Amino acid sequence: MSTAAPRPIAFFDMKAQQALIRAEIDAGIARILDHGRFIQGPEVDAIEAGLAAFAGASHAVGVSSGTDALQIAMMAEGIGPGDAVFLPAFTYTATAEVPLVLGATPVFVDVEEGSFNLDLADLERRLELVRKEGRLRPRAVIGVDLYGLPADWPAIEALCAKHGMFALDDAAQAFGGALGNRRLGTHAHATALSFYPTKTLGCYGDGGAILTNDADRAELYRSLRTHGEGKTRYEVQRTGMNGRLDSIQAAILLAKLPLLEGELKARARAAAWYESHLAGRVRTPQVAAGSSSAWGIYTVVLPDAEARARVQDSMKAAGIPSAIYYPKPLHHQPAYAGAHAEGIAGGPPPLPVSERLCHQVLSLPMHPYLGEEDVARVAAAVLAGL
Numbered sequence: 001m002s003t004a005a006p007r008p009i010a011f012f013d014m015k016a017q018q019a020l021i022r023a024e025i026d027a028g029i030a031r032i033l034d035h036g037r038f039i040q041g042p043e044v045d046a047i048e049a050g051l052a053a054f055a056g057a058s059h060a061v062g063v064s065s066g067t068d069a070l071q072i073a074m075m076a077e078g079i080g081p082g083d084a085v086f087l088p089a090f091t092y093t094a095t096a097e098v099p100l101v102l103g104a105t106p107v108f109v110d111v112e113e114g115s116f117n118l119d120l121a122d123l124e125r126r127l128e129l130v131r132k133e134g135r136l137r138p139r140a141v142i143g144v145d146l147y148g149l150p151a152d153w154p155a156i157e158a159l160c161a162k163h164g165m166f167a168l169d170d171a172a173q174a175f176g177g178a179l180g181n182r183r184l185g186t187h188a189h190a191t192a193l194s195f196y197p198t199k200t201l202g203c204y205g206d207g208g209a210i211l212t213n214d215a216d217r218a219e220l221y222r223s224l225r226t227h228g229e230g231k232t233r234y235e236v237q238r239t240g241m242n243g244r245l246d247s248i249q250a251a252i253l254l255a256k257l258p259l260l261e262g263e264l265k266a267r268a269r270a271a272a273w274y275e276s277h278l279a280g281r282v283r284t285p286q287v288a289a290g291s292s293s294a295w296g297i298y299t300v301v302l303p304d305a306e307a308r309a310r311v312q313d314s315m316k317a318a319g320i321p322s323a324i325y326y327p328k329p330l331h332h333q334p335a336y337a338g339a340h341a342e343g344i345a346g347g348p349p350p351l352p353v354s355e356r357l358c359h360q361v362l363s364l365p366m367h368p369y370l371g372e373e374d375v376a377r378v379a380a381a382v383l384a385g386l
């Protein structure tokens with residue numbers, strides 16, 4: 001029997017990918033050191049064109065982070081005090097932070113057990129409550145494609161169209177996912193991407209982008225990311241921010257984008273391996289018919305917190321990393337509890353699925369460089385802990 005230690009399994013693996021493109025990255029950075037246009041250099045224009053083409057969107061606007069992508073998209077709509085913004089209670093904090101920073105009120109909506117994404121029936125119920133109370137104007141829905149699984153965009157779009165609301169896709173974990181034959185990026189009025197290093201397309205720092213098919217919105221986003229500038233640099237048309245993507249991060253993305261198509265296939269392959277080992281034993285992520293996940297994060301649902309703790313211990317003993325996204329629903333976070341109570345003054349209905357999932361979800365290693373043996377080892381450690 002071999003006594004060699006098994007090869008370590010990374011939760012996200014950025015090193016394997018870097019080894020493939022290191023020379024290109026070095027050359028790209030060297031070019032920027034030579035030309036010296038560190039901000040808004042030609043690399044930013046090039047990656048914007050590449051992102052738009054990849055997603056099939058008419059416009060891509062590079063920005064400084066996924067959070068700023070959400071913020072700029074909301075600023076462009078003039079969303080602020082007195083406005084209700086509907087978003088899932090089970091997501092990353094940034095989704096809820098942005099409406100609050102702009103003075104708007106987040107209204108937390110429950111999610112579906114199976115897809116982890118917005119529950120449309122609950123969204124409609126809360127929208128009706130806000131409309132009846134008449135204190136807040138329903139202005140926007142931020143749908144999140146959690147873990148890479150596309151939300152029900154046709155239904156969200158239809159609801160937004162009916163009530164004159166802005167549909168914003170927080171696709172920070174889902175770049176590359178698709179509904180039908182259309183990738184995420186054109187299903188909402190605007191789509192926010194994050195290039196945080198561990199996302200499906202990541203840079204080596206902070207970065208993000210906004211995708212849209214609307215030329216007027218794209219122009220506004222370009223203005224807002226540069227302090228609200230007008231046609232000329234020192235004409236300030238509106239209150240904006242410093243929300244630019246820098247040239248070096250754009251060069252990293254340019255080196256990585258050609259790998260993305262193949263990496264998405266490799267993630268889907270790893271997900272299928274997980275499914276073959278785990279289906280029937282734990283609840284595995286279910287992708288709705290006709291859509292495809294970007295598999296940004298691979299998350300299973302365990303019966304309860306005790307079972308999850310046992311599985312985590314079992315994985316830890318086998319030297320395999322795991323993570324909990326997210327341990328608390330946003331309406332229980334100290335920063336958001338007040339806003340939650342205020343959103344529906346008559347008393348917001350409970351959010352049972354979001355509250356339950358926080359005790360049940362466990363994310364397993366997921367990246368394009370996982371081998372079949374790696375997945376088998378992870379799965380064995382999960383099953384041993386049940």
Ligand SMILES: *Cc1c(COP(=O)(O)O)cnc(C)c1O
Nearest residue numbers: 065066067092094172173194196
């Ligand atoms: C990562 C993430 C963001 C924020 O992106 P940053 O680039 O880190 O600002 C927003 N929403 C979701 C769902 C995310 O996962």
